Amino acid sequence: MSDAQALLAGRRSIRASLVLSAMTAHRDPTLDQPGAEAETGRVAKALLTKARAGLRPLELIATIAPLLGLLGTVLGMIAAFQALQDAGSRADPATLAGGIWEALLTTAAGMAVAIPASMALTWFESVADRLRHELEDAATRIFLRPVAKDTPQPENALRAVE
Incomplete structure (x- = not known):
């Protein structure tokens, strides 16, 4: 787990949950790029559904x-x-x-x-x-800037969730 993922794991916001999910899916060796994007989309839909429940x-x-x-x-x-x-x-x-x-x-x-x-x-x-637009933007930024599996995430990736 990268430093960024460890930092996000302690946060409870919807944005942090999605970014953590996207980073985890992106680094998952069992998922290819479309699979990781689909998993991130699935999580985003679930988070938005929960947010709109009331x-x-x-x-x-x-x-x-x-x-x-x-x-x-x-x-x-x-x-x-x-x-x-x-x-x-x-x-x-x-x-x-x-x-x-x-x-x-x-x-x-x-x-x-x-x-x-x-x-x-x-x-x-x-x-x-x-919120939906922000989640789409954060997920897109994660998938457009591929990161090697063992390199730490840049600090500006965390700005999307704050």
């Missing part, structure tokens, strides 16, 4: 919250109009307005949940996209 629930919240708010609005409007129908000719517009106000409150609540969830989802997706 985004699905956030996406679901951002999608479903306005729909739940709209459902509450529709149900509230139905109740308000039923109350208006039951009142018949002695209908009080204040009763109808109060029912509509309550119904629209659910839409506002749904949007109050969906808007920040959607903003957070967009931000986290941009972080994951940037």
